[in-house]
Amino acid sequence: MNNLKKQVLIFQLNGEPMGILADPAESLLTILREKLGLYGTKAGCGKGECGACTVLLDDRAVNSCLVPAGKVQGRKVETIENLSQGGKVHPIQEEFVEKGAVQCGFCSPGMVMSAHALLKENPQPNPEQVRVAISGNLCRCSGYKQIEEAILSAAEKM
Template sequence: MKKEIIKFILNGEQVEVYVDPAKSLLHLLRNDFGLTGSKEGCGQGECGACTVLLDDLAVNSCLIPAGKVSGCSVVTIEALSRDGKPDFVQESFVEKGAVQCGFCSPGMIMSAHALLKQNPRPDAMEVRTAISGNLCRCTGYKQIEEAILLSAEKLNK
């Protein structure tokens, strides 16, 4: 286990960490930075609960080796609320009742942000496709879909 210094931008701030580059980004975020908002549902890239933004793209952080984020920008769920106030996607999730157990919510919300960055006016099918890598066992996805469509409406107001 050879450690390296890795420099990247985490939630808008330049950070530097001395770590095994093979460690997953998810474990780096959770264990080294204490950012436990990203969840581990499978550790194999199948559930999407660990979704973060890597240079604005939604990725399963459990599949990204820490060494690969060198020089990149990583955004996690913790960065969304400003001054303790949830952002418009988070608010939409609550408004639409899109949250039950909540374990998938951070990953879903990050996938929603990635979608809205690329496509600020998605239709229902585009929303469903964007979150098709994020599993939810509680909600049946309907209220999540509605929440993301509502987020898009707010964005375009």
């Protein structure tokens, strides 16, 4: 890649300051996985259709495959790696396992991050609000019912 295109991007990543030299036109997903080794965020369609790459940008769920890295300048990015703290998994993750909402698990990080964004904004969502929040996340194997139940149950627990 042409170094002339690169710029220093400074942002907050999982609560810590981050500075990285990157092409601002590259996707945030590429930066996270290929430059920062954060493989928890999955690369699926690369076109904004599957939600596997969901992360939080200023507390809102976004498809990181569609976010040019230049857009994160000065902002706050949160990935699935930030959810388990001190060796303890997050209640949303706990409930996904508990309710059988994880099968192959490919969609799970994105689903969990969409749920995380929802519960930050609305700690007591109703089932319809949960369905809307995960409407951009595709799951090929588990029923959406278990995922919905897991998120409602995590909301109660939290």
